[in-house]
Amino acid sequence: DQQVKQNSPSLSVQEGRISILNCDYTNSMFDYFLWYKKYPAEGPTFLISISSIKDKNEDGRFTVFLNKSAKHLSLHIVPSQPGDSAVYFCAASASRGNEKLTFGTGTRLTIIP
Amino acid sequence: ETGVTQSPTHLIKTRGQQVTLRCSSQSGHNTVSWYQQALGQGPQFIFQYYREEENGRGNFPPRFSGLQFPNYSSELNVNALELDDSALYLCASSPGGFADTQYFGPGTRLTVL
Numbered sequence: 666d667q668q669v670k671q672n673s674p675s676l677s678v679q680e681g682r683i684s685i686l687n688c689d690y691t692n693s694m695f696d697y698f699l700w701y702k703k704y705p706a707e708g709p710t711f712l713i714s715i716s717s718i719k720d721k722n723e724d725g726r727f728t729v730f731l732n733k734s735a736k737h738l739s740l741h742i743v744p745s746q747p748g749d750s751a752v753y754f755c756a757a758s759a760s761r762g763n764e765k766l767t768f769g770t771g772t773r774l775t776i777i778p
Numbered sequence: 779e780t781g782v783t784q785s786p787t788h789l790i791k792t793r794g795q796q797v798t799l800r801c802s803s804q805s806g807h808n809t810v811s812w813y814q815q816a817l818g819q820g821p822q823f824i825f826q827y828y829r830e831e832e833n834g835r836g837n838f839p840p841r842f843s844g845l846q847f848p849n850y851s852s853e854l855n856v857n858a859l860e861l862d863d864s865a866l867y868l869c870a871s872s873p874g875g876f877a878d879t880q881y882f883g884p885g886t887r888l889t890v891l
Contacts, residue, residue: 669820697877699877699878701882706884707884708782708868708870708881708882708883708884708885709821709868709882710882711878711879711881714877754820756820758877761876761877761878762875762876762877763877764809764811764826764872764875764876764877764880765823765834765836766813766821766823766877766880768813768820768821769820770818770819770820771820
């Protein structure tokens with residue numbers, strides 16, 4: 666039972682353009698959502714998060730949007746840079762205070778110079 | 779550099795054997811979580827330890843067990859290894875309290891033959 670789904674295994678985007686990564690979830694108990702970035706041979710690193718009381722959170726080039734009624738969130742990266750090439754994981758938790766994370770399967774983003 | 783280290787980097791075992799994986803957290807990080815990431819999947823929560831006590835467990839059998847030590851190190855033990863246990867094992871530590879303050883180690887790649 667995949668409670669957090671990332672339906673696009675891979676995505677290629679031209680440098681300078683916008684990258685949009687999508688994530689869907691099924692469990693209504695999830696209240697806090699996070700995006701992680703993973704390079705080969707490294708652990709996932711936290712990128713940005715959003716609480717269910719918000720619909721948008723922005724941090725520099727990264728913006729996360731949450732549509733709670735559709736159980737859908739997306740990560741926008743603009744402008745995309747070659748260093749953004751990595752695997753991106755969406756994760757969900759029952760609350761910000763709950764460190765047990767449920768991850769999606771990841772999307773491999775490739776930025777084309 | 780997250781300050782979270784794991785050893786060994788790679789490990790090969792045969793079915794039925796036992797394995798111990800190690801994680802060293804940052805000083806002051808009272809919480810450690812372990813995740814299993816199978817090939818092509820996202821990390822799956824195994825269990826969490828807080829101040830040396832198990833503090834939550836995912837859908838993993840009892841042959842997966844752990845220990846946390848006062849010096850901010852921890853272990854994941856797996857008995858009676860099965861082929862499906864082949865995966866990347868990640869530990870994540872945090873000072874405790876918030877999902878977005880976890881730092882992941884680079885992982886141990888376990889192969890079971």
